[in-house]
Structures are given as C-alpha cells and as structure tokens.
Amino acid sequence: MTTIKGVLFDFSGTLLRIEPAESWLRAALAATGVAMDETELARRAAELERAGALPGGSSPVALPDGLAGLWEVRDRDAARHRALYTGLARQVPLPAEELYDALYERHRTAAAWRPYPDAAEVLAELRRRGVRTGVLSNIGWDLRPVLRAHGLARYLDSCVLSFEHGLQKPDPRLFAVACQELGLDPSAVLMVGDDRTADGGATALGCAYLPVDHLPVERRPDGLRPVLDLVG
Structure with missing residues (x-):
C-alpha cells in the first residue's frame, strides 16, 4: 500500500x-436595513432552505425547470453560481429585491x-x-x-x-x-x-x-x- x-x-x-438559514437571512436583513418579524423570518428561512437557496446547505426539494440545467454546472464559473443561487432564492417572496443579492453576499463572508x-x-x-x-x-x-x-x-x-x-x-x-x-x-x-x-x-x-x-x-x-x- x-x-x-x-x-x-x-x-x-x-x-x-455554513450557518443555519435563519441566521443567514437575519444577517441579510441587517445588511439591507429591511425589517421582518420573527415569525415571518422563521417561515421564510425554512422556505429558502427547502428551495436549496443557501449554498452549502440543503439541496433543493424541487428544482424549477428553468434552473435545472444551471444546477448541474453551477460550480464551473462565478456567474453561473450566482445566477443559480439567487434564482433559487427568488422562488421565495421576500420584502425587498435587494435581499436576494444580500443573501448571496452573506454566504461568502467568514462570519457565515x-x-x-x-x-x-x-x-x-x-x-x-x-x-x-x-x-x-x-x-x-x-x-x-x-x-x-x-x-x-x-x-x-x-x-x-x-x-x-x-x-x-x-x-x-x-x-x-x-x-x-x-x-x-x-x-x-x-x-x-x-x-x-x-x-x-x-x-x-x-x-x-x-x-x-x-x-x-x-x-x-x-x-x-x-x-x-x-x-x-
């Protein structure tokens, strides 16, 4: 041998x-100054997790047709990776558009x-x-x-x-x-x-x-x- x-x-x-989905969403809310009550935060975080929107977290329960091909090649370049994960996050309604990019940026920080x-x-x-x-x-x-x-x-x-x-x-x-x-x-x-x-x-x-x-x-x-x- x-x-x-x-x-x-x-x-x-x-x-x-990676951090849990709730702290991930909470950090993005803090970064953008968007408010969300705790009940809604917990619900939306669970939905984001089921959507597979947190890189390093759970895989999607179901992949939207428009993102299935991107899922297979997501790690081959930076643009595909961002497009895939922000696209998955957009399956979940959030109170401000800037939250989707803020979520992606958060997962790239050491604190996450x-x-x-x-x-x-x-x-x-x-x-x-x-x-x-x-x-x-x-x-x-x-x-x-x-x-x-x-x-x-x-x-x-x-x-x-x-x-x-x-x-x-x-x-x-x-x-x-x-x-x-x-x-x-x-x-x-x-x-x-x-x-x-x-x-x-x-x-x-x-x-x-x-x-x-x-x-x-x-x-x-x-x-x-x-x-x-x-x-x-």
Whole structure:
C-alpha cells in the first residue's frame, strides 16, 4: 500500500459548515436595513432552505425547470453560481429585491461559516508530520479569505477551486490539478469530503478517499481525526 503523503480536503461540510438559514437571512436583513418579524423570518428561512437557496446547505426539494440545467454546472464559473443561487432564492417572496443579492453576499463572508472543532488541530498535526495539504472545492467564489479569517490557510499548501478551472468534481481532471498542486502522484493522496459522488470520484484517478458526515459542527466534534490514522 502506498504511503499517504498528501491530503486534499473539501471545504463545505468537511472543514467548515455554513450557518443555519435563519441566521443567514437575519444577517441579510441587517445588511439591507429591511425589517421582518420573527415569525415571518422563521417561515421564510425554512422556505429558502427547502428551495436549496443557501449554498452549502440543503439541496433543493424541487428544482424549477428553468434552473435545472444551471444546477448541474453551477460550480464551473462565478456567474453561473450566482445566477443559480439567487434564482433559487427568488422562488421565495421576500420584502425587498435587494435581499436576494444580500443573501448571496452573506454566504461568502467568514462570519457565515464555522470550522469543525477538530479542523485546525488536524491540519496543524498534518503540517507537523510533513504531510502536504490542500483544499479542493466545488464552488463559485474565492473561499481563501474565509480560510484565512478562520486561521486555517496557514496550514494549507494549495487551494484548487472548481470555478477557477471550469471543471467540477467528480471530473478526474480537477483531481489531477489538485494532485499536481501538491506535487504528488494521486496514489499518494487522500481525498476527504462529505459528498460520496463528487469527492469519492477521486478514486477514479487512484487517490484514496475518506468520507465524512455533513453535520452541524456541534454534532461532529472529531470527524476529521481518522485522517491522522491514515497518514504517516
């Protein structure tokens, strides 16, 4: 068995978790100065969640016909990503048009994300052991500032984002780019992620794969620690 010399981590649901829909909507309301009573806020937040409008949150219960094609390619460029998620949000009536863009902007801020409790510890230990690490994410915007704000970027050697390459997981070509960024053969790389289809696609290139559960941070205190048992 090849020794693991590098680890690639997915972003959302793996290293960090997006905030709940209610706090997401509340932050957008605060940013725009729009008022909404708590009962309506809770109802609209639940509707936004069912619509799949929160990136990193639940998938849509039902995709509108006009957005189904966009859903499949949403992470290949920034414009598609924004169009898809603002389009999903517009399925829910909100009291001001500017809220739809404010919601999208909110999810790109560091305040909207919480690292899993063991993320920094595991990354720091991998760095101490000389294991190369990187983030490989299907995403439509630059998440590096979020990683820096939460103190995780200092432990990473690379960051490969789907929209910057016009490719999205499970395309083997994106995994190949990420392995090249680490300077390692795929057989020496472990992919860690919560999506068994997208992240698990790394095995087609010869990488190992470790699944984690996409749970609220308080319910997954040590989901990343098994990584340390798999590397030297």
